[in-house]
Amino acid sequence: MDLSLNEKRLLKVLEKIKKGDPATLASHMDTTAESVIQFALLLEGRGLARVEKKVDITYHLTEEGARYAREGLPERQMLNSFNERIPISDLTAHPLSRVGMGQMRKKGWVAIRDGMVEKTGRDAPGEDEIALADLSRGGKGIALLQKRGLICERQETVYLITVTPEGEALAAKGLDLVEEVGTLTREQIIGGAWKDLRLRRYSLETLPRKIYPGKVHPYQRLLDEMRQILLEMGFAEIYGGLVQSSFWNFDALFQPQDHPAREMQDTFFLKEHVPVPEGYEKVRDMHLHGGTTSSTGWGGHWSREKAEQCVLRTHTTSLSIQHLVAHPEPPVKVFCIGRVYRRESIDSTHLAEFEQLEGIVMDRDVTFRHLLGFLKEFYGRMGFEDVRFRPGYFPYTEPSVEPEVYVDGLGWVEMGGAGIFREEVRAPWGVTHPVLAWGLGVSRVAMLRLGLKDLRQLYRTDIDLVRETPSWQQSSEVRGGN
């Protein structure tokens, strides 16, 4: 049996005095009572000692209680203050009458008749007075005094440590009390002294201290995973400003100027304006009458002033279209993961800002079937094996599609939107090949993955969420296995 030095020392003392309280034992071995309890519990675990724990309850008089113990309870003092009978008005003048009067009547010591208080003669000392005279006698009186706030309770844990026959037998065989070494010193290691040292052994039952590695936020890990998938699928990453002109955020995407999304209820508008870019007239014409395409356009009016007002981008598509304008030749295959803004009141399922993922593919001869192919591939790599497609509607794509993925326990869950850019969107910039596009609100996936009920937790983080969420989880294992 591997006893530590301290256990051995305690056992040695116990061998001599058989049993004792921690303070007594501590005085025998030059340590504290608290340490003795620890050592004794270790010995108990080995069956060498027994630790009896007992909670002792003692009662003490409060200040008020101490006064009554000297002078008698208020009702007793009042009872003694008059002979057989007294007018009630005289008695209420007694300084203790507020407490005493009621108690005298309750205990049946007096009766009140015609304004006179009369003794009944049944006034033997009650349980409370007996207890007050001597708290150690206990009994029902203790509870009565406690209720009146005259005594208070004190709890004390008392340990009694006894050696077991096994302990005595082991001690009888003799205990080796050579000092043990905790931390090895440099001198001990290089000088060879370690050969003669007794190294303390540690218990596996004592759990390790919890340390938390520095780590990436679980939500960022999900974003990184998506980013990695898109890079692996051959997409180049784009990045751009949070501030966009309405022109790039709306007009260039063929969103009519009176579209509800362009009202101040839905979008964060800014007071700043930036000039429309060169070639804006073609976008204007597209809105007015469809430019040179088969489109009718939206008709009505188009205001350059309205197009120049800045907004906090409502989607990263504003970056995609600018990238296309700068790169009109095929192939273009880019993605973006970035913060977007909606003017929403914040609650558990709505935020004013969140991450959006978006990918576009512009190439010769790409078709609707290719769009579905990219969606299936991306969601498949995210671990969603079953993907299905339903018609959708987005202002700047035609045809449009809503992909849905199957999630155990939830059924079919809508996962963003997709489509092929309308000709009205690409034609003004001389982009002649089809542009496949899809977008995804990433927070929805994050809620599924992290099991969150409240979207705000992603951004206003309880750091215990970061600390307790394992870095490597089943879903990423599936991916890592490939």
Place this chain on the structure above:
Amino acid sequence: MAVITLHYRYLERLVGCDRATILERLPMIGSDIERIDEDHVDVEFFPSRPDLFSVEGVARAMRGFLGLETGLPEYRVTPSGISFSVDPGLASIRPYLGTAVIRGITLDEESILSLMGLQEALHWALGRGRSKVAIGIHDLDRVTPPFRYIAEERTRAFVPLDYDREMTMEEILDEHPKGRAYAAIVRDFPRFPLIVDACNQVLSFPPIINGELTRVTAESRNLLLDTTGTDERAVMTAVNIICTALADAGGTIESVLVSGSHIPTLAPSTRVVSARECSSLLGVEFTPAELSLLLQKMRFGAEPAGDDGVRVTVPCYRADIMHDWDIFEDAAIAFGYENFRAELPPTFTIGQAHPVMAIASMVRSLGTGLGYQEVIPFTLTSERVMYQKMQRPYAPETLGVLHPISEENTIVRTAILPLLIEMLQFNRHRELPQRLFAVGDVVEGLETFHKSAFVSLHPAADFSEAYAVADALCRELSIPYTAGKSGDPAFIEGRRGCLVANGRTVGTFGEIHPAVLNAFELEHPVAAVEIDLRAVPGYPSGQGTP
């Protein structure tokens, strides 16, 4: 979004098949089923298809989609002999009028509900909350034609719907629930739009409220429709959608003479589209004959025209058909989205990370290596958090939003550090030490760029820790810095510094000022660092400016 209630009995009667079949196929025509109830279903339709905002419209589309009745639905219009004049004074107020007479209709509870639902949804989707289009439907037999749409004195009085006394139009805007709801559309005009009959009786005060006189009830047999607004196309679309729905409900449509034209005509329009263009968009080969059959299922008239063309007749209620591709999407829906075989295109491309994102990833790797935990704070914040609680002066390059939703979200962050300190405040009750970092966008002026901030909260946090972290980050990110004196009031004087690289201040570090700790209710020292990542070699310039 437009959620439309479809009562099964009426829907089944109009479609001519059972509800189970309808409900199974409904999502594949482009809708989301919101709620299935015992006697009705609530379905959300896309804003581009206002013609599906009534039971009649859905039934018409589903008859085609299910193959029960395909091709163009025909609508006959005969002249009513009634005329309706438009006052030129309305040109700057609410110039456009659409109208029609519907005769011989028998409305029951379900068709009245469908009609009210349609009117409501059109006001929202086409009418932009009645400003662009407003719709009124009247019992024609209570009034005397011809009708006049006039710009009237604001003090003209009549009995509005749901009231039993006369009110002036000004009173209506102040007192009537509908008046208060829509007053903003007309309040600033010197005269108000009004529709009256030959005896000068009031039918309607568009876009606010109808008169009680012409209330439509189950006994009404002949109706007058008015749509008024600021956009001619939308005004006529509303007429077409309501008239075709009421025709499907059993009414006969008659035209009204407005400024020399008979309105409505309910005439379809024609487009010739290319089957080849459709095939190459969808990735499935369709001959003109095959494409025609698909389009007929979507209630277009369609017939092959030449070896590639298809002549498509677009019904008058399809306001969404702006471009040939809108027709091709309908062909895809008729083909069935579930029948497309998904595939990847053959073009080879190479993925490439953006430098800003690559730098951000590197900072994350360094942050975790230094034992810090990442958090992702919001970018919208308040001047209180960004400046006042930090004891920092307001930065003039701060970007404010025009109509913030709450006091907590009035500006875009110019720094991340205040948000990290706020994050420490949320986590006051959590175990120490707490070491947090964040990397992400900030905005100065109109320019977006990346910053990164680090905070360390524990009883022994001090200036040395902050300096060491700042130094480690700069060394690892190859920022050639020198430490300079800082006057940043967020830090303790004598325990703060700034990072200077290439003659520019690119960061601050130090021990947070106790007054700032008090402001954020923190009880231990905080060592902090913030770095402008534009200082990292290779950070691309000019990409974050509109």
